[in-house]
Amino acid sequence: MDASSPSALTDEREPPRGPLLDRRQQLTDALAASPYDLILYLERAVVYSNLAYPDLAAGDAYRALLLADEVRDESFEYHEQAKEALHGYQTIPCPEVLNHGCLVKDLDRLLDGDGVEAAGEYNLLANLASVRCFQILSISLLLCGCLKSALTFCERGLNMVPHNRELLEIKEYIEQVARRRLRLQPDEPIEINGLPDRGVVRREVYTWNTYEPDRFSEESLSFLNQQLSGMAPKCEVRVSDLPVLLDGESNADGDDIIPTCNQLGLFAKEDIGPGEPVLEEYSLLTANNRHKESICDACGTELPPLQSNSKAVSCPECYDTIFCDDFCFEKAQKQYHPAVCDKDVDSIAKDPDAHDIDQSLYLLLLARLLAMSTHQEIHPLEVKEIKYIWGDFVSESMNDIDGSITDEPPPEWTLPFSFKYNVEIPLHILEKMDVDIYATLEQHDLWVFNTAYSKFRGTASARKNLRDGRPDVAAVHPMWCLANHDCNPNVTWEWGGRMVLSARKTRVLGKQPGGIRAGEEILNHYCDVDLPVQQRREWAQGSLGGWCMCQRCRDEAAKPVPNGVMKGMNGVNGVNTTNGTNGVCLCGIYEQRGQT
Numbered sequence: 001m002d003a004s005s006p007s008a009l010t011d012e013r014e015p016p017r018g019p020l021l022d023r024r025q026q027l028t029d030a031l032a033a034s035p036y037d038l039i040l041y042l043e044r045a046v047v048y049s050n051l052a053y054p055d056l057a058a059g060d061a062y063r064a065l066l067l068a069d070e071v072r073d074e075s076f077e078y079h080e081q082a083k084e085a086l087h088g089y090q091t092i093p094c095p096e097v098l099n100h101g102c103l104v105k106d107l108d109r110l111l112d113g114d115g116v117e118a119a120g121e122y123n124l125l126a127n128l129a130s131v132r133c134f135q136i137l138s139i140s141l142l143l144c145g146c147l148k149s150a151l152t153f154c155e156r157g158l159n160m161v162p163h164n165r166e167l168l169e170i171k172e173y174i175e176q177v178a179r180r181r182l183r184l185q186p187d188e189p190i191e192i193n194g195l196p197d198r199g200v201v202r203r204e205v206y207t208w209n210t211y212e213p214d215r216f217s218e219e220s221l222s223f224l225n226q227q228l229s230g231m232a233p234k235c236e237v238r239v240s241d242l243p244v245l246l247d248g249e250s251n252a253d254g255d256d257i258i259p260t261c262n263q264l265g266l267f268a269k270e271d272i273g274p275g276e277p278v279l280e281e282y283s284l285l286t287a288n289n290r291h292k293e294s295i296c297d298a299c300g301t302e303l304p305p306l307q308s309n310s311k312a313v314s315c316p317e318c319y320d321t322i323f324c325d326d327f328c329f330e331k332a333q334k335q336y337h338p339a340v341c342d343k344d345v346d347s348i349a350k351d352p353d354a355h356d357i358d359q360s361l362y363l364l365l366l367a368r369l370l371a372m373s374t375h376q377e378i379h380p381l382e383v384k385e386i387k388y389i390w391g392d393f394v395s396e397s398m399n400d401i402d403g404s405i406t407d408e409p410p411p412e413w414t415l416p417f418s419f420k421y422n423v424e425i426p427l428h429i430l431e432k433m434d435v436d437i438y439a440t441l442e443q444h445d446l447w448v449f450n451t452a453y454s455k456f457r458g459t460a461s462a463r464k465n466l467r468d469g470r471p472d473v474a475a476v477h478p479m480w481c482l483a484n485h486d487c488n489p490n491v492t493w494e495w496g497g498r499m500v501l502s503a504r505k506t507r508v509l510g511k512q513p514g515g516i517r518a519g520e521e522i523l524n525h526y527c528d529v530d531l532p533v534q535q536r537r538e539w540a541q542g543s544l545g546g547w548c549m550c551q552r553c554r555d556e557a558a559k560p561v562p563n564g565v566m567k568g569m570n571g572v573n574g575v576n577t578t579n580g581t582n583g584v585c586l587c588g589i590y591e592q593r594g595q596t
Ligand SMILES: C[S@@+](CC[C@H](N)C(=O)[O-])C[C@H]1O[C@@H](n2cnc3c(N)ncnc32)[C@H](O)[C@@H]1O
Pocket: 242, 243, 244, 245, 263, 264, 265, 389, 390, 392, 458, 459, 481, 482, 483, 484, 485, 486, 543, 544, 545, 548, 549, 550
């Protein structure tokens, strides 16, 4: 942490990781035993801060803030439990985690006028805790790059204790970063609504995440192959050797040998003829961001016009939810619908602003996953539709930083994050589903949501609405998404309630005849393969997680460029136009239809 940065977050410099991880586990166990204890949440938030997970620190501070509200308001659902959990703590001396900086000096200000007795010991503790929550939330969200939310929480804290030194320092720091990022003059006012609120955080298999399978084990491969057998009888899942991808242009295009790594892929077990279907996968992990749209709630297909012979069915309990037919209704009843039936979750995150479209679709995929896990009574990361997906995780050691506050989160942090979509709304959805977010911490901790988001980003497909071209339906197809990308694909794909892969009739390169021989890998495409190499690489970069190094790209990129012609597309050499190419700002969400 540099000398000019606020002191409110960490109390130590670069503390060792091992003991902090042990402490995190102790506090997690303590929370399992005492789930409404806001002090434990605050303690864990500080541990997360010291471990350089500012997003997880913000998540715990927010839960503590909600519990502080529960303590103060006796009409709230968990009021008794939250108060009871404070039994044994006192204000003087107060718990160590609240005795931070000048906070205890502000006690008078938090008394509500007439001293401890009138305010009540519990309320006073809750007030102190709220201020500590605001400190942790504001500094942590600043570190993630979410400046608007950071400033909002900081202001809320200052409303309670206007002279709190730590909050004033944090505010100054947020403003400094905002001025630099928005290139504002020192005297120009900062407009809170104009501040950036999307950040990035670590994308990793957390050390404590015991749910990730060994995807290469016999057990995993045989499970995946058993799942695949009904959908793609001529295919199997195998380990594939893929190029290690770089962030951008390199000199490796002309090299004969490039570094590779093991991943999974789909392979043909038998010959597949040109035009023959390769895989047909039903969509259930779907999301639709339009309110009251005539779309099947289960598979996301456009519903047929309502006529007397229509096969569409509505749920007999909540009439608004409509399915294509009995098949979809039964799938929904069995796998998720009872968890959300008549729970008023339907309107959440619907009809978003244009700049929130991608976030809303990923959020609604998370909501579907939470409904599936709640109804099936399994951990969200155990749901088979996402369990075997690789989330393009980055190793923990690469993500680890020294905790310094800088203008931007480090480049190794690649998981998009916002307070609203990663923390606030997922908890709100669970509350609407009548889930006790405190008692189910193991299933609904923020790191679980982040892991699911890592898996969705890079594998979800989206469909645009034909009326206005906005993506409004998304889905994750766990088997389809095992097929790797190549710019000379041997399949084409089409999605509408089912994801269908078919062998190409003709290959793109040299118009060679299509068809796939036994033993060959199924080569899908994540971008428009009719584009020139630079454009293809830019487009596919979001979902591939790097610069495409397939043979076609390397050959085309290594070719000498004629004089006067730039390698970039449309003259915008070096500018990432991935999102502009198809008018969709959805990094990792592919379009509905693969070209033939
Ligand atoms: C949709 S998944 C494909 C299945 C994945 N290989 C697996 O093991 O689950 C997409 C990820 O696979 C990898 N991938 C797919 N095609 C690739 C290619 N042509 N070169 C390198 N990596 C590729 C990238 O890591 C990408 O993020």
